[in-house]
Amino acid sequence: MGYNRPAGRHWLQIPGPTNVPDRILRAMDRPTIDHRGPEFQDLTRHILERIGAVFGTADPVVIYPSSGTGAWEAALVNTLSPGDHVLICETGHFSNLWAQLARGLGFEVEVLQGDWRRGADSVQLEARLSEDTDHAIKALCLVHNETSTGVTSDIGAAREVLDALGHPALLMVDAVSSLGCIEVRHDGWRVDVTVSGSQKGLMLPPGLGFNAISATARDANRQARQPRGYWDWQSILATNAQGMFPYTPATNLLFALDTALDMLNEEGLENVFARHRRHARATRAAVDAWGLALVARRPEEYSSAVTAVSMPEGFDADAFRAHVLERFDMSLGSGLAKLQGRVFRIGHLGDFNDLALMGTLAGVELGLAEFGIASKTSGISAAMQTLKQS
Amino acid sequence: MGYNRPAGRHWLQIPGPTNVPDRILRAMDRPTIDHRGPEFQDLTRHILERIGAVFGTADPVVIYPSSGTGAWEAALVNTLSPGDHVLICETGHFSNLWAQLARGLGFEVEVLQGDWRRGADSVQLEARLSEDTDHAIKALCLVHNETSTGVTSDIGAAREVLDALGHPALLMVDAVSSLGCIEVRHDGWRVDVTVSGSQKGLMLPPGLGFNAISATARDANRQARQPRGYWDWQSILATNAQGMFPYTPATNLLFALDTALDMLNEEGLENVFARHRRHARATRAAVDAWGLALVARRPEEYSSAVTAVSMPEGFDADAFRAHVLERFDMSLGSGLAKLQGRVFRIGHLGDFNDLALMGTLAGVELGLAEFGIASKTSGISAAMQTLKQS
Amino acid sequence: MGYNRPAGRHWLQIPGPTNVPDRILRAMDRPTIDHRGPEFQDLTRHILERIGAVFGTADPVVIYPSSGTGAWEAALVNTLSPGDHVLICETGHFSNLWAQLARGLGFEVEVLQGDWRRGADSVQLEARLSEDTDHAIKALCLVHNETSTGVTSDIGAAREVLDALGHPALLMVDAVSSLGCIEVRHDGWRVDVTVSGSQKGLMLPPGLGFNAISATARDANRQARQPRGYWDWQSILATNAQGMFPYTPATNLLFALDTALDMLNEEGLENVFARHRRHARATRAAVDAWGLALVARRPEEYSSAVTAVSMPEGFDADAFRAHVLERFDMSLGSGLAKLQGRVFRIGHLGDFNDLALMGTLAGVELGLAEFGIASKTSGISAAMQTLKQS
């Protein structure tokens, strides 16, 4: 094998954290300011008046110094009471982690099982909810883009099921890896709490969690008896109104967020989504050309942000990823939980362009060849063909 | 009045966030890396094996993507059960916020009232704990350095009270604004949970919270029934052992933390503490020369990190601070809660040196003169005298 | 002596390079771009259409990747022919270095001697030029702000002498340490070549040299037979017209320059000059209070950018500076050439504010005390008094 040392940039092609643009890193590389002073108040307002658009909402969006996991917790503890019944559609590792978190918080969690290859099943959901005639189920939790499998769920369909049944469960959606990549329609789907994080389509380092909150959720909040402190919406909404936060916010990540919103607006959200679709299509063309299988089964559920690929029998995905890291200085996403060793994931989200995609796919193709996995045909040629046509 | 535009650097002399050193900002201004890859594992280990020294402990330290408020919550929910009785010594605004947070979490909170000018009173504490013969009090919470008043509490004395009575309450200490400024002796005082944050003596931007955890606290954790998810120590300790975190950590703030530990070690913690004492002495000399009064009453409780100063009758502290900000581009700390408008605070903590202190005090002195508050004598001359002698 | 480690920021109080603002450093911390592409052309034009205002001119300004010394050379080789007679007024070390450079280039250099405590003497100049009835003198070189002594020269007066005599010598002015600190009136004084550099009032790192060029100088250029290549104005002016340079320019320093022009414009040049005057006055008040002597003799020639101070007999200025560096992490300017060991210089130029000035003066005062030089009275109090009154 030839030479390849880690010259040049590292290729961070996991499905998040994503490659943080220089402009955002440099925005973060500014002296921290007084979080109670006028400059900070302007910053807060400038963010809050623009952040909603990314969530497709006119509702307030609450920002936490936390990971996305914290934002999951926030959604639950702000709206529910001890022992409440929560229904979660299993779509993969992240739906299961959310369920596990909810159990730790003392809720009665029910999981609608899935095969990790499809999104939430409306039929299954309709069946289960229609049984719940006394409305014991207080919240329905869905992962919009299941990062572990590259499968999206149809949130609008879930909303239709709830509406058709007149079921009052709160609709909670994890948009951690869809926000800023795939359209999120908090208002359009009448989501009650949209949960997200900073390190995917928002192009920031990790460290911020988000809750977009419907009026229904705010009503629920006033009745909810789950103990809460840090995550409490009311104190945040009250101080946000004055351009402040109830505790010291993650100022430098807010500098970064402000710049990220500039960048998304400059490109235009529609263009951002189209770019992600384009790159996902090209990636799938490459996977197909290589003769490998997607984890995702249904075309209409393919993720624009991440593509999970099944390893051929007899090959270990983690050894493959280690090889690619060692040889091409590229990080790929691992198979998680029951997919460990059997799946690798290609992140093509965030601040990304055609040539970076081609470099990424070339790295996978070179890695496959060196790892002894014969490609059916050239993936990069197929990807290029797709880019040309789209 | 003469000319003064915001040329030069902003003076961030609030008691935190502190002036982040260039070296730390630049460490943070690096591309985010894969939080499941080998480089990240090395980073985690390099931090975890060194962070304990700053807390004066060989116990594990857990790091959250959160503010210090989140770390308060973590300390409580990891060790207590619903309805547990918590005793908090009132020392100022932050002890009260902790109490309020604990109430929101459903604990039975009792506050030993204070006058906001003294630290926790051992006599009062001994009296109260000795009444608690059935050990209903499960946790005693103290703020080591009360940021709102510039008053420290004697944690060692509190530990002696507990020991003398054989009282098993967990000792929880907020070291948010003392860590890295004033010696914290987690092991020496046998603290059970030391709570801290990133944006003070650690010289980082805000966004990380800390819990240093004694073996007793870890035992309590196994019995504690308070619902918890995000803050759960066990999942963090388990993944930390492999150089990872249970959820996406705030990678770039960890880059910064790693560099902060380098800097503290290069200077030497003893030197760091001595530097803070020196600057606090000089600041108090200036306050005395100006003829103004400290909020802190007892010399042995004076804070090395922040000096809270009472405004003379008839002057509004917030108007004064606004004037100093406008004229000298310096942010001073406000009086909080019941001290609002009556107190301003000078932060002299973090990455700071003699000349920066002199610039700070000159700004206060110029501001007082312009604001119409006659100084008894020259504060900066008094401060300089102190620096010369120490 | 007490403790003082290099915590906090270094104090770079030499008379240049000056403290580079974060905003400029961050502008420089951007990926280099194609110097023949459209983005670069926009950058060039954005700079060139604004840079003249800082020089007080509508004439073209040529930018070199060079130090200020290179810009001295450029002024000479573009306008003169081998063996031409050049007259230079000695004002200090930098006038002498310019003379030495001119000699190395083969010109016949005549120096009007000075005592390094006054600016160029119009009477002496008039006397000399009036003898030169056949106009053998082709260029008159003056240093606007002599950085080694803190003395300015009256360029307008020199122009008047030339005009009164009808002497056609080119007027060349070194504005390296005045530009962006003290008003430069290239057009108002009808200077033929104004020479400058990036690392003083422009607040950039060193690495750029400048020539502002009058129409007369451009005419002279067409006749000048001094060999030249790199410095040739014509190729630069020709390519600048297309937003480019004849060779690879120092792109990242141009990013920085573009931001520096933003900052100067935001503050307003008049305000910038007033700020420098204010700080120089306060510095001189401190020097006077300390009982030390200025190098500069005439108040009307005091520099707003730098103050050179004579050490008392028996004390070595370099040992003093080393002490201040060691103890307070502040760099002061050294005495140069014949002033070595006898003079130290306080730079108060560039991106600077009142509190930074006070910190600087406090450092000098503390250093003097520790070094065993008794101050007559408090310099910082005197400086503060000046700031209050102005």
Add this chain to the structure above:
Amino acid sequence: MGYNRPAGRHWLQIPGPTNVPDRILRAMDRPTIDHRGPEFQDLTRHILERIGAVFGTADPVVIYPSSGTGAWEAALVNTLSPGDHVLICETGHFSNLWAQLARGLGFEVEVLQGDWRRGADSVQLEARLSEDTDHAIKALCLVHNETSTGVTSDIGAAREVLDALGHPALLMVDAVSSLGCIEVRHDGWRVDVTVSGSQKGLMLPPGLGFNAISATARDANRQARQPRGYWDWQSILATNAQGMFPYTPATNLLFALDTALDMLNEEGLENVFARHRRHARATRAAVDAWGLALVARRPEEYSSAVTAVSMPEGFDADAFRAHVLERFDMSLGSGLAKLQGRVFRIGHLGDFNDLALMGTLAGVELGLAEFGIASKTSGISAAMQTLKQS
């Protein structure tokens, strides 16, 4: 045509300035320091004791704040006298610019004409030098890697010609775009002055020029009568010995240079050269697959740093480059002088890796297709094949 906005990083694939690594940008993003203080002296020494290795020399290397053009001038004016005869082998645009510069400086310049597709011709050189029996030719100037054509010259062969004839002409070599990419053997080839710049294989922004200087050249310098000031070696060598420079150096670019030397040493120069060879081979494989022609004729002269490609008849290279910039945010090098519009150049030098190369070639291939130039076969597949085999 599909969507493609400038998301992601710009692709700077001109043959310099190259993509500056983050680590170098961040090194440059540090406050400027006192260029006469001890920290700076350490920096200078740390650079000077390591820079020679990159030039393959134990001779001193002089560093200028300048572009590479300035370093060309420095080589000439330090060693020659007015009217000296200089022989330059024409290899392309840059050899011609050097000749033009030398003429402007008043030397008698003779150009051995070339066809811009081959390196310096030893036979032609031998013929010309053997005629020069009275050694009128004082200097022979060669461009090691002709950036405009992607052709290298055999410097060792030129040295052998000089030796065989006993001709004493100084051997001067432009290594601007070879240094740090292709091995430079200043000592091995007994080059007298090796000229270089910062913005190619050294991975810095532009702004530094270099002269590596043999003992013979230093001897010549003592006799040379060409007027000189800024470029004078003696003052630089004398002050360098004390860790300083005769004028304010470009401090922040020196920070960057220090880091660049760290990086080159960490990778190992042999590995750096091998990496460049590998990428050049793969690029040529792509060009061949596309059915396009190289400018370079002889395989043994192919450049490892840049590949110049002839456009097919009927297509304008600049329009093609504009298209690639617009569509894929990639800057390619233009055809220079007589190659304008007929050639484009692919830079594959500096901080670069396999996947970045593949992205680059994909961008060219996509651009060709969109521009209507049919590829014979897939260039990226051919390049990948080459990478796999090497």
